Amino acid sequence: MACSIFTLLTSSVNRDMKITQGNLNKLEAILSQSEYMVRYERGNFQSGWCLLEAKKVVVLNKFLDMPGRVNTLLDLIPQININFDKLTLESQKLYEEVSQQFAMASV
Numbered sequence: 001m002a003c004s005i006f007t008l009l010t011s012s013v014n015r016d017m018k019i020t021q022g023n024l025n026k027l028e029a030i031l032s033q034s035e036y037m038v039r040y041e042r043g044n045f046q047s048g049w050c051l052l053e054a055k056k057v058v059v060l061n062k063f064l065d066m067p068g069r070v071n072t073l074l075d076l077i078p079q080i081n082i083n084f085d086k087l088t089l090e091s092q093k094l095y096e097e098v099s100q101q102f103a104m105a106s107v
Contacts, residue, residue, distance in 0.1 A: 016101075017074065019067045027073040027098075030091050031058055034083045040064075049076060078102035 017023050028038050040062035043050065049072050050059040058080075060072060078099045087095060 017070065019070050021066070024066065024070050024073070026091070026094055027070065027077065030077055030082060030087060030095050030098075031073075033087050033091055034081075035086070036080070051076070051080065053080075074098055075102070 031038050034056075036056045036058055039057060039059050041059050042062055043059065049061065051057075052059065058076065060069060064072060077095065079102075082095060084092060084095065
């Protein structure tokens, strides 16, 4: 699978979020509400994920465990173009929290 090059800013985002399937679903909802498709596939992903920007597809390594999936999405979401107005109120709140944590970790 060919992926566009997308620079991941490595961060040490504060990981206050519990690693649960429910929280993973909430992070995935942020992407889907912004018209991104999240797929879990096999592949040679050096960072554990691939972003096809033109098609709005986020591909995560299907072999990532639950903490790996949550942490990857926590790092990725603040770096892509999320349409805030399309998010539900719950997703907007979570997106703001994730973005603030990312911004504080990047300083």
